[in-house]
Amino acid sequence: MFKQIELNYNFNDLEPYIDELTMDTHYSKHHAAYTNNLNVALDKLPEFKNLSIEDILVKLPAISDDGLKNAVRNNGGGYYNHNLYFASLKPGGRNKPEDDLASRIEKDFGSFESLKEKLSSAAMGRFGSGWAWLSANKSGQLQVSSSPNQDNPIMESKGDWIPILGIDVWEHAYYLKYKNLRGDYIDSFFQILNWDVIAKNYAKVVSTS
Numbered sequence: 374m375f376k377q378i379e380l381n382y383n384f385n386d387l388e389p390y391i392d393e394l395t396m397d398t399h400y401s402k403h404h405a406a407y408t409n410n411l412n413v414a415l416d417k418l419p420e421f422k423n424l425s426i427e428d429i430l431v432k433l434p435a436i437s438d439d440g441l442k443n444a445v446r447n448n449g450g451g452y453y454n455h456n457l458y459f460a461s462l463k464p465g466g467r468n469k470p471e472d473d474l475a476s477r478i479e480k481d482f483g484s485f486e487s488l489k490e491k492l493s494s495a496a497m498g499r500f501g502s503g504w505a506w507l508s509a510n511k512s513g514q515l516q517v518s519s520s521p522n523q524d525n526p527i528m529e530s531k532g533d534w535i536p537i538l539g540i541d542v543w544e545h546a547y548y549l550k551y552k553n554l555r556g557d558y559i560d561s562f563f564q565i566l567n568w569d570v571i572a573k574n575y576a577k578v579v580s581t582s
Contacts (some may be wrong), residue, residue, distance in 0.1 A: 375415075375426060377408050378456040386464045390561035392550045400459060403545055407451030407523070414444040421445075426453045430525070431532040450523030454504060457539045457574075466567025474572045481515045488517070489563060495519040496540045496559050507538040507571070509578040537574035538566070 380400065385393040415421055418441065421429055429449055436442040469485055470478055482488040488507070496505035499519040506518050508526045510533055518526060518534075526534040540562055547558035 374412050375408055375452055377404055377452075378459055380459060382463060387462060387565050390565045391462075391547075395545075395547065395549045398549070399455075399545060404451070404455040404459070407448045407455060410444065411448040411452045414441055414448060417441060418445070427527055427532065427535070430527045433528060446528070447523050450525055450528065453527070454523055454525055454536075454539055454541070457536055458541050461538060461567055461570045461574075462565050463567035463570070464565060466565070467569045468564070468566070470568045470572060472572065474568070474575045477513055477515055477575075482517075491517040492538075492540060493556075493559050496542050497556055499542050502543040504542060505540040506536045508534040508536045509575050510534050511578060511581055513575075513579045535574075535578045537578065538571050 377400070384396040384400070387396060415429075418436065421432070424432070426449060429445065430453060433442060433446055433449075436445060469475075475485070478485055478488050482491060492505055492507060495517050496519065499505060499521070501521065503519055503521045504523075504525065506520065506526055508516050508518065510516075516526075516534060518529075520526065520529065525539070526536055540559065542555060542559075547555065551558040551561075
């Protein structure tokens with residue numbers, strides 16, 4: 374049975390960038406529902422019982438029942454994506470990458486500021502609900518992309534690309550505070566992004582090669 378990531382900060386610790394009510398609602402309602410609904414769906418798929426969430430997302434095409442496939446896609450994606458999102462937020466965390474990740478960002482994007490611009494553009498350009506991603510492959514390469522709904526690069530690449538950073542641009546992530554000003558929310562997101570966590574995510578992907 375999958376469980377929500379345990380937060381190492383309080384709901385109000387991200388103020389003023391993300392407000393307490395948004396964090397509480399996002400984590401306690403939305404993410405909790407994705408987690409519960411994923412477990413309900415997987416109860417009907419015993420062959421997936423011992424798989425990691427990453428392997429489940431790769432193996433979605435193997436689910437023959439379309440209703441179950443959609444349930445696992447939407448709720449499994451919601452579970453995975455939000456775990457990544459909440460883990461990367463931390464008040465007072467390192468606000469820019471260093472060492473190997475910083476070097477790779479310069480190689481693939483030219484500069485850290487250029488990467489931020491590409492991520493912001495991907496997040497702003499996602500029509501409706503979805504995500505913007507920074508992903509890595511086992512060779513250490515980085516790419517920016519966006520996905521609709523609760524999809525992610527694991528599903529889209531069959532596991533070749535693994536997200537190391539995700540920006541949630543569903544309205545439930547920001548609308549209580551920012552209303553329709555998605556760009557203001559994206560700017561604030563970078564203020565509370567902990568690049569120590571992103572660096573660990575990157576190192577984990579590369580170390581599996």
